[in-house]
Amino acid sequence: MSILAKETGAEILKAVRAPEFILPTIFMPSLFYTIFGVVLNKGGNSAVYLLATYGVFAVMGPAIFGFGTGVASERERGWLELKRALPSPSYSYILAKLLTTLMFTAIALMPIYLIAGFGGNVELARGDWFSLFAIHLCATIPFVLIGVALGFSLNSGGAVALSNIVFLSLAILGGLWFPVFLFPEFMQTLANFMPSFHLAELALSIVDTSKECAIGYHTLTIFVMTLGFLALAIFAWLRQRSL
Amino acid sequence: MLQKSFYFALIVSTAIVLAVLLNLPTPTVSEANSQRKSPFRDNDLTLIKNASVFDGMTLIGQRDVELREGLITSIGHNIEAEDHNVIDAQNRVLIPGLIDAHTHSFGDALTLSLNFGVTSNIDMFSPNELINDMHEQRASLDYTEQADLFSAGMLATIDGGHGTQFGIPIQTINSPEQAEKWVAKRLEEGSDFIKLVYMPYSSYFKSIDRATAAAIIKQAHNKNLKVLAHVSSFAAAQELLDDGIDGFVHIFADEIASTEFIEQAKQQRVFVIPTLSVISSAAHHDHGRALSEDSAVKPYLQAGQAQQLAANIGSQKLPGFELEVALKNIELLAQAGVPILAGSDAPNPGTSYGASLHQEIELLTAAGLNAEQALSAATGTIAEHFDLEGRGLIKIGARADLVLLEGSEISANSSRSIAAIFKNGKQIARKKTPKETSNSTSKLLSGELSDFENGLSANAGNLRWTKTDDSMVDGLSTASIEHQQPLLSVQAHVKSGFMFPWAGASVFGEKVWDISHFSHLEFSFKGDPGSYQVMLFSSQLTGPPPSQNFFVKDSEDWATIKLDMSDFKGFNTSDFIGLAIVAGPAHGEFKYELDGVKLTDQ
Numbered sequence: 098m099s100i101l102a103k104e105t106g107a108e109i110l111k112a113v114r115a116p117e118f119i120l121p122t123i124f125m126p127s128l129f130y131t132i133f134g135v136v137l138n139k140g141g142n143s144a145v146y147l148l149a150t151y152g153v154f155a156v157m158g159p160a161i162f163g164f165g166t167g168v169a170s171e172r173e174r175g176w177l178e179l180k181r182a183l184p185s186p187s188y189s190y191i192l193a194k195l196l197t198t199l200m201f202t203a204i205a206l207m208p209i210y211l212i213a214g215f216g217g218n219v220e221l222a223r224g225d226w227f228s229l230f231a232i233h234l235c236a237t238i239p240f241v242l243i244g245v246a247l248g249f250s251l252n253s254g255g256a257v258a259l260s261n262i263v264f265l266s267l268a269i270l271g272g273l274w275f276p277v278f279l280f281p282e283f284m285q286t287l288a289n290f291m292p293s294f295h296l297a298e299l300a301l302s303i304v305d306t307s308k309e310c311a312i313g314y315h316t317l318t319i320f321v322m323t324l325g326f327l328a329l330a331i332f333a334w335l336r337q338r339s340l
Numbered sequence: 341m342l343q344k345s346f347y348f349a350l351i352v353s354t355a356i357v358l359a360v361l362l363n364l365p366t367p368t369v370s371e372a373n374s375q376r377k378s379p380f381r382d383n384d385l386t387l388i389k390n391a392s393v394f395d396g397m398t399l400i401g402q403r404d405v406e407l408r409e410g411l412i413t414s415i416g417h418n419i420e421a422e423d424h425n426v427i428d429a430q431n432r433v434l435i436p437g438l439i440d441a442h443t444h445s446f447g448d449a450l451t452l453s454l455n456f457g458v459t460s461n462i463d464m465f466s467p468n469e470l471i472n473d474m475h476e477q478r479a480s481l482d483y484t485e486q487a488d489l490f491s492a493g494m495l496a497t498i499d500g501g502h503g504t505q506f507g508i509p510i511q512t513i514n515s516p517e518q519a520e521k522w523v524a525k526r527l528e529e530g531s532d533f534i535k536l537v538y539m540p541y542s543s544y545f546k547s548i549d550r551a552t553a554a555a556i557i558k559q560a561h562n563k564n565l566k567v568l569a570h571v572s573s574f575a576a577a578q579e580l581l582d583d584g585i586d587g588f589v590h591i592f593a594d595e596i597a598s599t600e601f602i603e604q605a606k607q608q609r610v611f612v613i614p615t616l617s618v619i620s621s622a623a624h625h626d627h628g629r630a631l632s633e634d635s636a637v638k639p640y641l642q643a644g645q646a647q648q649l650a651a652n653i654g655s656q657k658l659p660g661f662e663l664e665v666a667l668k669n670i671e672l673l674a675q676a677g678v679p680i681l682a683g684s685d686a687p688n689p690g691t692s693y694g695a696s697l698h699q700e701i702e703l704l705t706a707a708g709l710n711a712e713q714a715l716s717a718a719t720g721t722i723a724e725h726f727d728l729e730g731r732g733l734i735k736i737g738a739r740a741d742l743v744l745l746e747g748s749e750i751s752a753n754s755s756r757s758i759a760a761i762f763k764n765g766k767q768i769a770r771k772k773t774p775k776e777t778s779n780s781t782s783k784l785l786s787g788e789l790s791d792f793e794n795g796l797s798a799n800a801g802n803l804r805w806t807k808t809d810d811s812m813v814d815g816l817s818t819a820s821i822e823h824q825q826p827l828l829s830v831q832a833h834v835k836s837g838f839m840f841p842w843a844g845a846s847v848f849g850e851k852v853w854d855i856s857h858f859s860h861l862e863f864s865f866k867g868d869p870g871s872y873q874v875m876l877f878s879s880q881l882t883g884p885p886p887s888q889n890f891f892v893k894d895s896e897d898w899a900t901i902k903l904d905m906s907d908f909k910g911f912n913t914s915d916f917i918g919l920a921i922v923a924g925p926a927h928g929e930f931k932y933e934l935d936g937v938k939l940t941d942q
Binding site: 099102103104105106107109110196200203204206207210211214215218219220221222223226227230 | 345350357360
C-alpha cells in the first residue's frame with residue numbers, strides 16, 4: 098500500500114511539475130462544453146444532453162493520452178526496464194497511473210458540472226449529480242485500458258497518432274459531440290461498437306428520465322467491452338515484457 | 341514526501357469533488373412535485389395523534405387515526421407509532437376531505453380545489469373530454485395534487501336554453517321522445533347522474549318543457565341515475581318536485597317556499613344544494629371580496645383567484661336573486677329535515693375553486709345550520725346523497741382524504757384554518773400565493789387612449805387599437821375596425837359560441853400599466869341600439885374580465901359614456917394591460933363609432 102501511495106505520489110508530482118501536458122486535457126472539454134452546451138445553446142435542452150456526453154468526453158482525454166502516449170514514451174526511454182529491476186511490484190506502476198488519472202478526471206469533471214449548473218441552468222436532484230459523477234468516473238476505466246494497450250504496443254510516435262484517431266472516433270461515433278440519432282443508419286449501428294456510446298447512454302439515462310433507455314443492455318455491453326480491453330491490455334503488457 | 345503528495349492530492353481532489361457536487365443546483369419544489377412524489381416523508385404510513393375527530397356527521401372526540409396506502413386503516417386511542425410518519429394533532433380537528441357539490445371544473449380547478457382542502461368536486465356539467473379520465477383518476481390511491489371529479493357530464497337543456505351560451509357543443513334535448521336515447525348516451529359517456537335545466541319562467545332563456553323534464557327523470561330512474569335540477573323559481577321547483585326530481589342544484593331565491601313544498605320535499609327525500617355563494621354574487625353582496633381578504637384564505641389564493649372572488653355576476657343586481665329569500669328557504673328546509681349540501685358553483689364570478697366552499701359553509705350557518713351541520717353538508721351528507729363510497733366520512737376503510745384544522749372546536753369559519761391536507765393518505769404541500777413577478781409596473785402618465793387623429797396608435801403608453809372578438813377563446817363572434825379619421829368605426833357580429841360573447845374594438849400594448857391614479861373612463865359613442873360593454877384586462881386574468889355594460893337606444897346622436905373605474909368589480913388597477921369596448925353579450929350585428937377615449941381623474 099505504501100509503495101502504491103509513493104508511486105502515485107510520484108505520478109502526481111510529475112503531472113504537477115509538467116502542467117503543460119495535463120492542463121489542456123482538463124480544460125479543453127470544459128471549453129468545448131461552454132461553447133456548444135451553453136453559448137451556442139438557443140433554447141433547447143442541449144445543456145443537459147451535452148453535460149452527460151461531455152462528461153464522458155472529459156475523462157477520455159486524460160485516460161487515453163495519459164496512458165497511450167505516456168506509457169509509450171516511458172517505455173521507449175527504458176524507464177520500464179529500469180522499473181522492472183526495482184523492488185516495487187509491476188502492477189503498482191499501472192495502478193498508480195490509474196489512480197492519478199482518476200483524480201485528474203474527477204477534477205476535470207468539476208468545471209463542466211459547474212458550468213452546466215450555473216451557466217446552463219441544469220438542475221438535477223442531489224442523488225442524480227452523484228450518480229452522474231460515479232458513471233463519468235467509472236468511464237475512465239475502459240479508456241485507461243485502451244490507453245494501456247496502445248502504449249505497450251506502439252512506439253511513442255505511433256502511440257500519439259493512433260491515440261488521436263481512437264480518441265476522435267470514440268468521441269464522434271459514440272455520439273459525444275452530436276446525438277447519435279442525427280447520424281445515418283450505418284453510423285448508428287457503428288455507435289453500438291463504441292464504449293463511449295454506451296457510457297454516454299448510461300449518463301443520459303440519469304439526466305433525462307423521460308428517455309427510453311435499456312440500462313441493462315448498455316451496462317452489460319460496457320462490462321463485456323471492459324473485460325475485452327483488460328485482456329487486450331494484459332496481452333500487450335506481457336508482449337512488451339518478452340521483447 | 342511522495343506518500344504525502346499522494347494523500348494530499350487524494351484529500352484535495354475529494355474535497356473539491358464533494359464541494360462541487362453538494363452545491364450544484366437542484367430542481368425547485370414545483371418540479372419535484374411533477375415527479376408525483378409527496379414532498380413530505382413518503383412512506384405511505386401516517387399516524388395522526390390526538391386529533392379531535394369530526395367523522396363527517398358529528399364530533400366523536402379525541403382519536404388517533406392511522407393512514408396506510410391511501411386508506412384509513414385504524415381509528416382508536418393510543419395507537420403505537422412504529423414506522424409511521426407521526427403528526428401531532430393535539431388541539432386540532434381532523435375532518436374528512438371536503439366535497440364541493442356544485443362546480444364546473446375547468447383548467448386548474450382540481451389543483452386549486454385541493455389547495456383549499458376540497459378533495460372531491462361534483463361537476464354539474466362539464467364537457468365530455470373532462471370526464472373521460474375521471475373514473476380512472478378517482479379510483480387511484482396514488483399520490484396526486486388534484487381533487488377527484490364526479491360529474492353530470494352533459495346537461496339537459498333545449499336549443500337556446502341555459503347552458504348553450506357557454507360555447508361548448510351541447511347535445512340538446514327538445515322533446516320527451518328523445519329522453520330515452522339522451523339518457524342512454526349519458527350513461528355511455530360515464531355521467532354519474534343527470535342534471536337538467538328547467539327554467540320555464542325565465543325571460544332570458546328558453547327551457548325544455550315539463551313533459552320533457554318528466555321523461556328525463558323517468559328514463560334516468562329506470563337506469564338508476566339520480567336527476568338533479570337547475571331551477572331559478574319556486575314555481576319551477578314545485579313542478580319538478582311533483583315529477584319526482586331527486587335534488588336541486590340551487591335554491592330558488594324569488595319566493596319563500598310554501599309549507600306544502602317543504603313537507604313534500606321531506607317526504608320525497610329530496611336534497612338541496614343552495615349555492616348561496618353564487619346567489620350572493622348575483623345579489624351583489626360582495627361576500628366573495630370579503631373571503632378574498634380573509635387572513636386564512638388570502639395567503640393561498642393563486643393567480644387570478646382574488647379577482648374572481650372580488651367580482652359579482654352582472655353589472656347590476658339580477659332580479660329574482662334575493663339572498664335573504666334564499667337564506668330563509670334554506671332555514672325552513674333544514675328545520676324540516678331536508679338534507680342541505682354545500683356547493684359553491686365555482687368558477688362563476690364571485691366564486692373561486694376550493695376557497696368558495698369555505699364561504700358556502702359559513703353562509704349555511706347564516707341560514708340557521710349549526711357549525712357541525714354546515715361542515716357535514718360539505719362532507720358526510722354529500723357522500724350519503726351522491727353515494728360516494730369511502731368519501732366524506734372518517735371510518736376504517738375509507739379513502740384517506742382528510743383535512744386537519746387549527747383549533748380544537750369547529751365553528752362557522754374554522755374550516756378555512758387549515759393545518760394540513762391529506763389526499764390518498766399523503767400530505768399535500770399547500771401552494772402559497774405566488775409573489776408578484778412584475779414589480780416594475782410604471783404609471784400610465786397620459787390617459788389619452790386616442791382621439792383617432794393619428795391613426796390607431798394611442799397617445800398613451802404605446803397602446804394600439806385592434807379588433808377583438810371571442811374567437812380567441814373559440815367563440816364564433818367576428819369584428820372588424822376601420823380608422824375613419826377622426827374616429828374609429830367598428831363592425832361587430834356577436835354570435836353564440838362562448839360563455840360571454842363579444843366583438844368590437846380593443847386597445848392593448850405590450851406592458852403592464854398602473855392606472856390607479858385615474859378615477860373614470862370616458863369616451864364618445866355613436867352606434868346601433870343594443871347592449872355594449874367595456875371590459876378591462878389585467879395580466880393575471882382568469883375567467884371573465886371585469887366589465888360594465890351600457891345601453892344605446894338612439895343611433896343618431898353621439899353620446900358621452902363615463903364609467904367609474906371602481907365599478908369594474910375585481911379589477912386590479914395597478915395591473916392594466918388593455919381594455920375593450922365591444923358589443924354583447926346580446927347577439928346580433930352592430931355598427932358603432934368611437935372617439936376621444938380617455939382615462940380621467942375626475
